[in-house]
C-alpha cells in the first residue's frame with residue numbers, strides 16, 4: 287500500500303527542501319517518494335529511497351528513483367549527510383488490516399520502530415550528518431528521548447502543525463559535536 291502524501295509528509299518535505307542541496311540523502315520509508323523528490327528538486331547530490339514494501343520499491347523505481355527494499359537499515363550500505371523518516375508513528379490499532387498497519391503503526395505503543403531507527407541511524411550518518419523525523423502527539427516520547435540521550439544526539443523541534451486532535455512535529459537530530 288502506498289501512503290499518499292498527507293500533512294505529515296508536507297511538514298517534513300519543507301525541512302528536507304531547506305537542507306538537501308548538495309547532500310547525499312537517505313529517504314527512509316519513502317512510499318510515494320515525496321521526500322526523495324523534494325531533495326532532488328532542492329539539489330541533493332544523490333538520493334536513496336528505502337521501504338519495507340516490495341510494491342513501493344517497484345513503484346519508486348518506475349518513477350526513476352534509486353530505491354531498495356529494506357527493513358530499516360538491514361540492506362543499507364554507506365553513510366549519508368541527511369536521513370529523513372516520516373515513520374509509522376501511531377500506536378497499534380487492532381481494527382487496522384495488515385496493509386494499513388505497516389504505514390501507520392510504529393508498534394504496540396507507537397514508538398517502537400522509531401526507537402530502533404534512532405538506535406541504528408548513527409551508523410549510517412556522515413560526520414555532522416542530520417536526521418529529520420516526524421512524530422505525533424500520540425507517539426510516546428520517553429523511550430525516544432532515552433535513545434537520543436544514550437546516543438549523545440542533540441535534537442530540536444523545527445516544525446509543528448495541529449491536525450484535528452493530533453499535533454505533528456518534525457525533529458532535527460544530530461550528533462553532539
Ligand SMILES: C[S@@+](CC[C@H](N)C(=O)[O-])C[C@H]1O[C@@H](n2cnc3c(N)ncnc32)[C@H](O)[C@@H]1O
Pocket residue numbers: 288289290291292294295296298314315316317318319320321336337338339342356357358372373374388389390399
Ligand atoms: C507514513 S509512510 C511515509 C511515507 C512518505 N515518506 C511520506 O512522507 O509521505 C511510512 C512508510 O514507511 C514504510 N515502513 C514501515 N516500516 C518500515 C521499515 N521497518 N523499514 C522501512 N520502511 C518501513 C512503510 O511501508 C511506509 O511506506
